[in-house]
Amino acid sequence: MYVTSESQRQGRATLHFVTAYQYIIIAVVSLLTIRHAILIIHRRNRAWRLVYERLRILNNEKNHRREYEEIEHRVSLQAKIDSYLYRPLPAIWWKVGLENWLQMGIFIATFAINVGFSLAVAIKFDDQENAVWNHIHVVALRMGFMAMAQMPAIFALTGRNSVVQFLTGIEYQHLRFVHKLLALWMAVFGIIHTIDATLAHLNWFGGAGVTQLYTQDYLGQTGVVMLAGLSCILFFSIRAIRMRWYEIFLTMHVIGAFLMLVGLILHVPALAKWIYPSIAFWAFERVARLIQMCSVHLLVRFQFRKPFVKAHCTLIEGAIVIRVPYKGTWGAGQHAYLSIWDPIFKRTPLIYGQCHPFSICNVPSATTVDDSGKVYDMVFVCRTRDGMTNILAKHLASSPDGTKEVLMSVEGPYGHAMDVEQYNEVLLVAGGSGITHCMSMLGDVIHKAAISYSRCSHVKLVWIVQSVEQSIWTLTELLRSAQKARECGVTLEIELYVTRGVKKQLNRLSTYQPLRKDLPALPEKGRSTLFPSDAATLIGNGTEEDLDDLSKGEAAEALTIISGRPPLQALVPSFVTASSGRTLVVACGPAPMSQTVRTEVQKLITAYPCDVEIALFEC
The missing domain is CATH 2.40.30 (Elongation Factor Tu (Ef-tu); domain 3)
Incomplete structure (x- = not known):
């Protein structure tokens, strides 16, 4: 195909803008990398300071204890910043995938940069328009370059061991939003590029020209390959489909990415040098994932273990x-x-x-x-x-x-390992299977309290389930944890909220009156089925008789079963404001529940010494 000098000039100008686009991305990642290095140094210094102060506390030096608590109770600047960045948006924004003000800011920034770069290259013609060089074709060329510009960053954000995650230390669950946002921009630019290229051929060559483009021209054929890959990714990334057929989603994601990479290299061979970094980022993530199967600390301290x-x-x-x-x-x-x-x-x-x-x-x-x-x-x-x-x-x-x-x-x-021992009081809010996330924190508090390495003296666990059956496999360990907490001086409150027919379900219970002390007495009907024998080995090696003892002993007084949903809007603020020291609030479960917890804590975070941690496990 004959290419005029004007189109060459326009192509070079667009390519320079694409290069500048990459510089902006590199600059942002570099700043986040510097921030990560500063935080690592700060954590190490803080860890040594905490150890030093704990030794003084254990030696009963009251002045140092008071100084330590005053330091820890101060509201940090980072907490104030987080209270604004992660403040939830109104529910209407959730429908378009925006949950907090940080995500809104990222969306606005990417919108301004991408639209600005799309409009920055001026369209100037020294000669008359022709079939190769015309206004429609220029827009198609520009949109194609902008779609390609997103690709290195998308692959640098791909996976749970991505290059960006390794450099910045930001958890991959948080980086997925940017990954999906840039992928959406690439899809928008790619679709506009295809439509404009089709219209340009239709305008100058008619329907026969469009047919020839997609049946005989390698540009149209490779474009179809890329569109097929993009369609695979977009369709199977729809949340309802992704959650229902997760394995198919992963497979089609890989196939779609492969088709787009190969198609782009064949579409414009001169752009292959822009594709190689994307392939390198992808290979880095795959190799890092393999290393994680046989090493504890990735690329920091290789400790071999059997894969x-x-x-x-x-x-x-x-x-x-x-x-x-x-x-x-x-x-x-x-x-x-x-x-x-x-x-x-x-x-x-x-x-x-x-x-x-x-x-x-x-x-x-x-x-x-x-x-x-x-x-x-x-x-x-x-x-x-x-x-x-x-x-x-x-x-x-x-x-x-x-x-x-x-x-x-x-x-x-x-995931981020929480230093639960530095808090005086901890509130754990779990929905359904989110209890497993909170159980590790509860176990950590009790274990460190037993060896006098924790300041935490009060833990409240709020667990929301649909039915009693969902709680069978965990209540055993919770009762055992309550018994251990009493032995090491930690006050543990467990509130189990059953949202569907709790009265009818509890009619099956017999001897476990302490578990339902807040409900009316129910008739005795023989041995309870709440703790069947096959559930007796959840974490320990207990027997059914051990469970009987747990449910009748003092530990069972820590557990309360309540019908309905918890009033989180009142429960969370009351716990934080009544705390005698620094408070940690953790939520793991459905998004609406987690957002409610975050909202209530962030209303108080600038006035009370508290932190909030929301566990993310979205596929």
């Missing part, structure tokens, strides 16, 4: 308890990705390669499994749903005791 281990799996009421031997440590509130590789599942080969996130519901203990190093049992409680957990549950059901060893791999841990 595949035999996990002890037990089927209980509505869930599976998985204990995985793990060489290394992890923190409260973290999660990991599990995948099954056992040959016994060869009849269901689709289970291989599936990698799903689960909250770690315990913290490392002092007991080691082998003598080669510290190997702890990393415990997961997984609700049985469709897909991998359903296949595993059916396999375990074939065993007489519902227990088998399964070859698995663990990738992680991921």
Whole structure:
């Protein structure tokens, strides 16, 4: 195809703007990287200071205790900033994917930059328009360049071990919003590019020209390939489809990205140098993910561990308890990705390669499994749903005791590990299976209180479930935690809110009056089914008699079952304002519940020494 000097000049000018666009992205990532380095230095200094002050506290030096508490009770500048950045938007904005003011600011910034760059290149013609060089074609060229400009940043944000996550330290769950936003911009520019190129051929060559473009011209053919890849990504990224067929979403995401990369290289071979960085970013994330399966600290301190281990799996009421031997440590509130590789599942080969996130519901203990190093049992409680957990549950059901060893791999841990011990009081709010995230924090508080390494003296756990059956697999451990909390001087309150027919469900209970002390007395009908024998081995190795003792003892006084939903708008502020020191509020569950908790805490965060942590596990 003949290309005029004017089009060459226009193409070079657009390419220069695309280069400048990359410089802006690099500048933003560089600033966030510097921020990350400063925070690392600050955390290390703060960790040493906290250890030093705790030693003084343990030596009963009251003046230093008072000084330490005064320092910790001050409201930090970061907390004030977060109170505005993460302030939730009205619910109407949630429908378009914007949840807080930080996301709104990012959207406005990307809108201004992308629209500005799209309009910045002036359209000037020294000669008369022709079939190759005309206004419509210029717009198509510009939109194509802008679509390509998004690609390096999109791949740099791809995955849970992305280059941006490694440099900036920002959790991948938070980076996904920017990844999806830039992908949306790429889709918009790509679609406009296709429409304009089609209109240009239709204007100068008619319908026959458009047909020839997409059947005989390599530009049209490679464009169709890229559109097919883009369609795969967009369609299967719809939340309802993504959540229902997650494995298909992942597969089509990879296929779509591959089609777009190959199609773009063939579409304009001169732009291949812009595609290679995207491929390099993608390869980095994949290699880093493999390293996470056999190393504890990625690229920081390589501590080799077996990539595949035999996990002890037990089927209980509505869930599976998985204990995985793990060489290394992890923190409260973290999660990991599990995948099954056992040959016994060869009849269901689709289970291989599936990698799903689960909250770690315990913290490392002092007991080691082998003598080669510290190997702890990393415990997961997984609700049985469709897909991998359903296949595993059916396999375990074939065993007489519902227990088998399964070859698995663990990738992680991921997520921010909370220093729960620095807070005086902690409020945990969980919805459904979000209880597993809060259980690790509860276990961390009790463990550190037992060794006098925690300031926390009061924990309140609010758990919302639809039915009593959903709580069977966790109530055992919660009662055991209440007993341990009493022994180490921690006041533990557990409120279980059952949203559907609690009175009817509790009619099945018999001897467990302490669990429903706030409800009218119910008739006795023989042995209760609240704690069946197959649920007795949730985390410990208890028996049904042990559960009877727990439910009748003093520990059961910490548990209250309430019908309905919790009044979070009143419950959260009352807990924070009544706290005697620094407070941590944690929420893990449905988005509306988490947003309500965040909103209520942020109303108080500038006046009270408190922090809020919202767990994100969106696929």
